[in-house]
Amino acid sequence: MQNSVEIKNLDLQFGAVKVLQNLNLEIGKGEFLVLLGSSGCGKSTLLNCIAGLLDVSGGQIHINDRNVTWAEPSDRGIGMVFQSYALYPQMTVEGNLSFGLKNAKLPKPEIAKRIKHASEVLQIEPLLKRKPAALSGGQRQRVAIGRALVRDVDVFLFDEPLSNLDAKLRADLRVEIKRLHHKLQNTMIYVTHDQIEAMTLADRIAIMRGGQIMQLGSPDEIYGQPINKYVADFIGSPSMNFLEGNIKNGTFEMGELSIPLDGYEFGDTGAATEGAATMGIRPEHVVTGELVESTPFQVDVEVNLIEPTGSDTLVDCEVAGHHFRVRMDGQSRVSVGEKLRLGFAPARASLFDAKTELRL
């Protein structure tokens, strides 16, 4: 696959603060890449570098095989959508869509054609004569997407476009962005700190931390084989349970408990490394009831707290002194203080080195 955006050894610093360090990233044509990370990890900064809104301190950026490291944002073949919509408030929706095109001296019929196409795709035709103040948040963000759309570019950049919307609208617009991507087949780079957005939209997710990409992979890989403890903890809600112990002779030992590691796929070495380690298991991978009998590892616990969410019920308990959560079906009847038998398959768990926190 041909690359649409290539980032080579990118450095960026504000004064003495190094925000991005030696960052490399290749994004294929038509790919939907999500940059995911906690607040302040440099997602917006990276996106602004790609857009040309920040001058990089080192490295190169190529878009469509052209070195655009020092090109103006408008010459890079990108369109951008911002969290705060950033519409021009004194212009109508139509004015917002056409301002850039008029400035670029495009012929009138071409402008009209592009506005028509964009407003059809985004269903904003009835709004064209209104000003942004007379639009709802969702409509404004559609217009902002439209402004990127009329530029007729190959690469779309989104900086948390849905964060200012309420939960319902966010879900709706998320689906719409996905549909838009299927239809246009553009390259899209999408910044978010909402993991549901990331998992549902992305072809690949880049998990960022401290200005570096920790893991780059499909949503499945990120969820199933997190590369280190940070990623494992960051992805998934409720978050992964961690148990600390030792690996010895192919078992994970933790106080009196010992968990057989048959079926666990070890990384590079392919074999169990002995020593202190952390086992991570997701609450949704722990089973209860009759299913327990078929799992290689079982343990009895006492229910400390229950959190019903409707579709599921989260059960808090303790395993060998570690706080442990289990996701059960919303229909299951459990009560606080009750004894419960849990089980899970180590094959679904993740093991991390206690010191380096890297996946074993």
Add this chain to the structure above:
Amino acid sequence: MSSTRPNQLFRNISSKIAAIPMIVTALFVFVGGTIWTVVYSFTNSGLLPRLQWVGLDQYERLWATRKWLISIENLAIYGLCMLVLVFVIGFILAALIDQKIRFEDTIRTVILYPYALSFVVTGLVWQWMLNPEFGVQKVVRGWGWESFTFDPLYSADIAIYGVLIAGIWQGSGLVMVLMLAGLRGIDQDVWKASRVDGIPTWKAYIFVIIPMMRPVFVTTLVIVVTGIVKIYDLIVAQTGGGPGISTEVPAKYVYDMMFQANNLGQGFAASTMMLVTVALIVIPWAILEFGGSKHRD
């Protein structure tokens, strides 16, 4: 809740009570004083006010006085130039400072500093600066340009522009900080969006940023215009109205008439004219600005 609407008079009753002293003061001092002045402008009051009607005599005399006509002309020249220049200079300074320059605080303070000085000090400073014996002219001649002449305050035709320089020096700092506050209030993402759209900076200012700053412009306009209309102390300190009567202004005319020429009636007529002029500007604007607010988007 009861189904009848509560009496409007008793809504927020405590805040209404709290506002009464202010309302009374405003009525007595402003409205009462204004009416009193207008009424006495139709009398022949001299040193003391007295109710002896003379009809429009005072106004006829006023408009036949050369000093008043020159005052009006000066105010028009000063006001127009001041308004345009102070806005242009103030905005450009603000836009320059907004480019995230170094030493912003220092520069801002230096430019705002003149505003902290009273008009009297400003007037005296610029009287010296424009004095050919030891001001700008002397300095430039000292550099070797022997024929350099710059003494606006000594020529009746252009003396008002000498006052204008002082006014601008004093006023642009305030306009600058107000504009800067407005510029800082603009969402940075709008700037980014305009860069992605390929809009040149000057175009972004004119078509996007300045329209977004409308409230700041209105506030600044009110402050600057009131400053212009009541200009008095700058003139007194800088030129005393001279040379001759070439830099007289309406407020000074009023003061001179009331407290020096012992001609209260004439002073009242002049101040009534000032009031009428301001009203002619403010009322249509207020109707446009607030009357139509329901229809604005």
